[in-house]
Amino acid sequence: MKIAFAKLALPTNGTVIVALPQGAKLGRVAAMLDRRSKGALTRSMAAAEFKAKRDATLSIPAPAGGKLKRVLILGLGEVKSFDAATAEKTGAALYSLISGDEAATILLEGLPDAATSAARIASGAQLKSYRFDKYRTKEEKSAKPKIKSLTIQTDDMAAAKSKHVALNAIVDGVFFTRDLVTEPPNVIYPESFAAKAKELIADGVKIEVLGVKEMTKLGMGALLGVGQGSLRESKLLVMHWNGGRDKNSKPLAVVGKGVCFDSGGISLKPGAGMWDMKWDMAGAGAVTGLMRALARRKSTAHVIGLCGLVENMPDAGAQRPGDIVTSMSGQTIEVLNTDAEGRLVLCDVLTYAQQKYSPRAIVDLATLTGAIVAALSEHYAGIFSNNDELAGKLIAAGQATGERLWRFPMGEEYDKDIKSPIADMKNIGGGKAGSITAAQFLLRFIKDTPWAHLDIAGVVWNDKGTSLSAGGATGYGVRLLDKFVAENYE
């Protein structure tokens, strides 16, 4: 779908959306439209007792005068609460209303910050428009959206256009993440994930990929143990973006769990629903999409994205329950359940990030536990942190973007649960508070760096769709982290 911004002018064809704040009169151009149609708008609004409540709609097909297909009056609700996030959701809701039309024009009048609203309505519509249909060879015509272009008319066209540049970069990042997360596991595996990430070189991102040889040298026994049952070689993907003037500034490190398929390994998962585990790399997917967003909007921050990419498979060569592995940190881990593999991957990447880059802070994103889905469902991701300030900043970014976070407690009491009788720790707790014991495991690999762990298992995939996604991969994390970076590192 093509997005265009234009000055307010009476449209002559296609579908026209009149965006109307609650309690407002028709704007100048909408009033012209009303006159041209011999009062069709005002008469319909009166007859339907249309109050312009948020997301209320009134459709007027083929009004007299001109060649319009229809006029759709869209309520915006109260102007004072019509903020950027609301505008974005309105844009997404609008997309669903116009997806069956070829072309649509929305008239934005009577808003105090028309430029921001226009840009956000556009990005919201774009986010909702995402589809992944490269593997469909025959498609029912009715299912396919027809919309080719959305024009947003506002008096503040130039400002809207320039505000949309950064938002468009973020949309690109979200789409990149959704593509990675949606691709099947025979297409996206560690090596092909890293190859796809190399598309970011064109955006100005520097990429390094470490293989088994390099990771063996580094002593990453925990990560490598997870991948040893797979025919696909494990990889560590490192992406660099430094848009600041100081080339030696300390970076923010963003770490992603990239289990390209999680069968559970020898602790094999049940068959029903196992297919979902293609998206067990959504943390890595979000980190990669974030790098695209930052690069494309030329962020002035210094951010390093690190993704531990593995495939967790059962095999004669796979690790066994009971194996003891030595992590890069030197700490030993008794692997009692090969399905608790995410933490094994992350711990070595966390150590590498600290030793190599001395980051200002580390944020990791991981589809780590089923327990977080039991606790929070699809509405919040869990956040675990050793630093209140960092946690607060992330929670605020979550609130602002609608990618919300709920903080969980951590502490000694929970840490006790992962004591092993034979090694430094075991990779599972006693069964209670599984998301917290997983976070405690990760904390054992953090030295003095402010760190936050986001358990995103419940929010990265949504069959029904969310306010800003149509169903499937949500791209969770890109908008959240982009906002967090924009507010605190630029």
Ligand code: BES
């Ligand atoms: N990738 C899963 C967690 C998961 C579950 C993500 C459901 C999305 C939806 C993770 O690797 C896993 O298997 N965790 C186990 C840990 C347990 C064995 C301690 C779990 O949550 O059951």
Ligand code: MN
């Ligand atoms: Mn698992």
Ligand code: ZN
């Ligand atoms: Zn997993």
